Amino acid sequence: MRTHFTAIFVVAFLIAGAFASSASAQDYAIDRGSLIIGGTASLTSQSSSFSDDRRWDLRIQPSTQYFVTPNVAVGGSVLFQAAGIGDDANVFVGAGPAFSYYFGGQDRSVYPYVSTSALVVGGDQELYRGDASAGVAWMVSRNVALTGEGFLEADLEDTSNNIFGLRFGVRVFLW
Secondary structure, three states: HHHHHHHHHHHHHHHHHHHHHOOOOOOOOOOOOEEEEEEEEEEEEEEEEOOOEEEEEEEEEEEEEEEEEEOOEEEEEEEEEEEEEEEEEEEEEEEEEEEEEOOOOOOOOOEEEEEEEEEEEEOOOOEEEEEEEEEEEEEEEOOOEEEEEEEEEEEEOOOOEEEEEEEEEEEEOOO
C-alpha cells in the first residue's frame, strides 16, 4: 500500500511541477499557469434504529492542482480519514490524481467548478475510490477562496457502497 501511495503522490506532484516550471504570467486566478493549494474537511455522524452505536467519519483532504489551460486544473490529493462505529475506529490514508474544471474568467469573485479524483486508500485493506463533486469557490481576497461542494464518493470495487455529502474548504490560488 505504501508503495502505491508514494508512487501516486510523487507522480501527481511531478506532473504539476513540470507544468509549473513552464508557467508564464497569469491574468486571473484560474488562468493557465496558476497553482491551487488547498483542501477540504468533512465530519459526518449517523445513528440508526438498528443499532445503539453511532457511526462517524472525519476526513481531511489537502490537494494541489495546476491550470494547464484556462479553467482546467490537474494535480493530486491526499486523504486522511478516521472512521468508526461506537468505540471501534479505523484510520485510512490515500492519494491519487485529481482533475477540475472551473467556470468563468477574469473579473469574477465566484467560480463554480466540477471535480473528479481517484484514490488508492490503505487501512485494514487497500481500497480504490472514485470521487465526483460540484461546488463554488468564493474569492474572499485576490488569492484566497472559501469552497463548498456536494460530492459523491464510490468504492470502485463495490459500487453499492456510495457516500453523498457536503464538504467545505479553503484554496489558495497562486498566480
